[in-house]
Amino acid sequence: MKTMAQATEEVSYLEAISQALDEEMTEDERVFLMGEDIGTYGGAFKITEGFLQKYGEWRVLDTPLAESGFVGAAIGAAMMGLRPVVEMQFADFISCAFDQITEVAAKNHYRWGAAVPIVIRAPFGGGVHGGPFHSECPEGWFFHSPGLKLVAPSTPYDAKGLLKAAIRDPNPVIYFEHKFLYRRIKSVLPKEDFVVPLGKADVKRVGNDVSVITYGAMVHLALEAAQTLANEGIDLEVVDLRTLIPFDKEAIYSSVRKTSKAIILHEDNKTGGIGAEIAALLAEDCFDCLDGPIVRIAPPDTPVPFSTPLEEFFLPKTSDIVSAARKLAAY
Amino acid sequence: MDVAVTAKEIKRDDLLQMYQYLRLTRALEDRITALYRQGRIVGGVYTSHGMEAIAVGYASALERDDIIAPFHRDMGAFLIRGFTTGEILAQYLGKRTGPSKGKDGNVHMGDIKRGVFGFVSHLADNLPVAAGAALAFKIRGESRVVFAGTGDGGTSRGDFHEAMNFAAVRKLPVVLFCNNNQYAYSTPLRLQMAIPNVVDRAKAYGMPGEIVDGNDVAAVYLTAKRAIARARAGEGPTFLEFKTMRMHGHSEHDPAKYVPRKLLEEWKKKDPILITEQLLKQLGYAEEGYFQEVDERVKNEVEAGVEFAEQSPLPEGPEVLEGVFATRADSH
Ligand SMILES: Cc1ncc(C[n+]2csc(CCOP(=O)(O)OP(=O)(O)O)c2C)c(N)n1
Ligand SMILES: [Mg+2]
Numbered sequence A: 001m002k003t004m005a006q007a008t009e010e011v012s013y014l015e016a017i018s019q020a021l022d023e024e025m026t027e028d029e030r031v032f033l034m035g036e037d038i039g040t041y042g043g044a045f046k047i048t049e050g051f052l053q054k055y056g057e058w059r060v061l062d063t064p065l066a067e068s069g070f071v072g073a074a075i076g077a078a079m080m081g082l083r084p085v086v087e088m089q090f091a092d093f094i095s096c097a098f099d100q101i102t103e104v105a106a107k108n109h110y111r112w113g114a115a116v117p118i119v120i121r122a123p124f125g126g127g128v129h130g131g132p133f134h135s136e137c138p139e140g141w142f143f144h145s146p147g148l149k150l151v152a153p154s155t156p157y158d159a160k161g162l163l164k165a166a167i168r169d170p171n172p173v174i175y176f177e178h179k180f181l182y183r184r185i186k187s188v189l190p191k192e193d194f195v196v197p198l199g200k201a202d203v204k205r206v207g208n209d210v211s212v213i214t215y216g217a218m219v220h221l222a223l224e225a226a227q228t229l230a231n232e233g234i235d236l237e238v239v240d241l242r243t244l245i246p247f248d249k250e251a252i253y254s255s256v257r258k259t260s261k262a263i264i265l266h267e268d269n270k271t272g273g274i275g276a277e278i279a280a281l282l283a284e285d286c287f288d289c290l291d292g293p294i295v296r297i298a299p300p301d302t303p304v305p306f307s308t309p310l311e312e313f314f315l316p317k318t319s320d321i322v323s324a325a326r327k328l329a330a331y
Numbered sequence B: 001m002d003v004a005v006t007a008k009e010i011k012r013d014d015l016l017q018m019y020q021y022l023r024l025t026r027a028l029e030d031r032i033t034a035l036y037r038q039g040r041i042v043g044g045v046y047t048s049h050g051m052e053a054i055a056v057g058y059a060s061a062l063e064r065d066d067i068i069a070p071f072h073r074d075m076g077a078f079l080i081r082g083f084t085t086g087e088i089l090a091q092y093l094g095k096r097t098g099p100s101k102g103k104d105g106n107v108h109m110g111d112i113k114r115g116v117f118g119f120v121s122h123l124a125d126n127l128p129v130a131a132g133a134a135l136a137f138k139i140r141g142e143s144r145v146v147f148a149g150t151g152d153g154g155t156s157r158g159d160f161h162e163a164m165n166f167a168a169v170r171k172l173p174v175v176l177f178c179n180n181n182q183y184a185y186s187t188p189l190r191l192q193m194a195i196p197n198v199v200d201r202a203k204a205y206g207m208p209g210e211i212v213d214g215n216d217v218a219a220v221y222l223t224a225k226r227a228i229a230r231a232r233a234g235e236g237p238t239f240l241e242f243k244t245m246r247m248h249g250h251s252e253h254d255p256a257k258y259v260p261r262k263l264l265e266e267w268k269k270k271d272p273i274l275i276t277e278q279l280l281k282q283l284g285y286a287e288e289g290y291f292q293e294v295d296e297r298v299k300n301e302v303e304a305g306v307e308f309a310e311q312s313p314l315p316e317g318p319e320v321l322e323g324v325f326a327t328r329a330d331s332h
Helices: A013-027 A051-055 A067-079 A091-105 A108-112 A139-143 A156-168 A218-230 A249-259 A274-285 A308-314 A318-329 B003-007 B012-037 B052-061 B075-080 B085-092 B126-140 B158-169 B200-204 B217-232 B261-268 B272-283 B290-311 B317-321
Strands: A010-012 A031-035 A060-062 A083-087 A119-124 A149-151 A173-178 A186-188 A202-205 A210-214 A236-240 A243-245 A262-265 A295-297 B067-069 B146-151 B174-180 B209-213 B238-243
Touching: A010 A013, A010 A156, A013 A031, A013 A051, A013 A083, A013 A156, A013 A173, A031 A051, A031 A067, A051 A060, A067 A083, A067 A091, A091 A119, A091 A139, A091 A173, A119 A156, A139 A149, A139 A173, A139 A243, A139 A274, A149 A156, A156 A173, A156 A186, A202 A218, A202 A249, A210 A218, A210 A249, A210 A318, A218 A236, A218 A262, A218 A318, A236 A249, A249 A274, A262 A274, A262 A318, A274 A295, A295 A318, A308 B317, B003 B217, B003 B272, B012 B052, B012 B075, B012 B085, B012 B217, B012 B272, B012 B290, B052 B075, B052 B174, B052 B217, B052 B272, B067 B126, B075 B085, B085 B290, B126 B146, B126 B158, B126 B174, B146 B217, B158 B174, B158 B200, B174 B217, B200 B209, B209 B217, B217 B238, B217 B272
Parallel strands: A031 A060, A031 A083, A083 A119, A119 A173, A149 A173, A210 A236, A210 A262, A262 A295, B067 B146, B146 B174, B174 B238, B209 B238
Antiparallel strands: A010 A186, A149 A243, A202 A236
16 A cells, blocks of 8 residues: 555655555544545545555445535434444535534534544645635534534644544544645655644744744645745745644734734635634734735635636735735834 | 347437447547546546436436436436537636636536536435426426436435435436446445345335446437337336446546556447447448548537637636526526
8 A cells, every 4th residue: 555655755646645554443443434526536636545455345435415414414323332434525515414524523512412433534725726615624614513623734744643543533534735735745754643732833935034923725825935035035935834724823823023014825715714814813912013004915806716727816926925915024 | 229229219310320329429438538638627527437328218218308417427318409519629628618728627517408417526416306396397287208327336325315215206207227347436336235136126125226227328228219219108217227337447647557457448349339230230220421521520610629629718706706696597
């Protein structure tokens, strides 16, 4: 199996997800997988290739095409002591399971004390010519639903560590994995077991002048912008949220207290997005330390378009960050 | 029943026209596949290869005023409703002249004026919507009908069942269908449902259902006609299961190694174009040189489409902002 990579080899973001699933399934026999085409086919993106052969058909279940049905089933199995990890073929289809996620999984523990330890893997995001139904960033819908945890890794290390933490967490966790990063981002991972704790942000680049608060594929865009800006003497700090709920307020505040300038960057559309919440918190709690307006960079409020020039226009660009940072640095 | 005997109920010209649409669908989708392989089309390409008779048959059975909510393997329905090969190829190439002006790709196109609902990826999402269109016809006392469908996979979703139930309870003028092509992506029927035939689902809702040979355009047409007539007469919805086989991968990137080769070989003999050609010969409808003439015509139409699409402009970035809200409500 390709998930048995050598510890010195570079591992892609996709392989890191695969490894996390494989190791957790080996370690904990309560962990099992459900989803469309994840068994024989190994998943639309081949994350679970070979899993059916290795773990058998009762731990790798090809389901009927019915997201509400298999998420509901995961909730039931989780309450009976199993640890289901379900796959949305694309994050976009999570809308079909919205009711089970927000009304059942999110509220069970609050209402009657029943924990729902499930993980919903949701391949999200654009830049892959997917059009309106295969490119969405639906995290905003769930950001507003108390009782769910949301994670969105940007590197193979975080992808693996956060997935393990999500599987071990006693709550429903939606794991947003970015399709654009699957085969593009690689790194060497530690040999030994590790987790990345939920709720902890990570400073992906230390800088003094402007903070960029972001997550997912946008982290890489911010790092690119940081390189360009470094040549001009503008020192960007890139804060990767990694967990969207519960998010790491302290990490955001301490970065902004240092730089006094904040850019919030995400790929979900702007209005009512996660950036709005972070901006509001900064205004409430860090007003004294701000030396310029809080800037949000996010796509316009439209569906994700298909045609290349439209999608390029829609998605945030390095140049958007560069020009925003220049303006802020001048304050 | 002997195909040629039942096909005699169809007017010669109608049958010939359906044959031409089968050919045009095949040629257009083959061209789309070729463009995809060349990297000229980005994103997903789902074809109706080997299943063309379903959309061609049912769309030919409808009146112009009726509504179609097509499935993602119903290219023939678009052609019959007057979408040109140029428009369709422009859609696939993300051009401004495509029905969605570049905002969406592939078979995700629609046009309210031509009575075709835009497909939603989320399978079966359009079935309750189709029932709603039929409800409007019923409320207004119009004799129009809606024809809407999904795949075998799509019949597992709640929206399918909710649409079936509502349509039956209110005796709505809608025909709901399933293209049963044996697979939902890689998932075979036995992992999707515990019933031998999708049509069994209709009984649960008190709706008549019929199994139809989906590769026989004459059978599709005649059965669709009957179901449409029932709906138009106020007798309520019908469910049709078109038995067929997906002859290509789920989308063109998928080699479909999970499908037994033998199954494909068997179904290849039942190719809808082959069957229709035999039928036309048997009925003596095809005159000398007819097939060659169709070859020519279809090829020209597809190539004209390619030329139109290639010469069409791409949209410009800011056009993404257009059309989020309506300024007026068009209807059909
Ligand atoms: C709600 C939903 N979940 C998942 C998908 C991804 N998907 C697209 S087509 C498909 C299989 C469809 O099978 P079927 O309904 O039998 O239609 P076919 O493609 O075989 O004609 C899947 C899983 C989707 N489009 N919608
Ligand atoms: Mg199918």
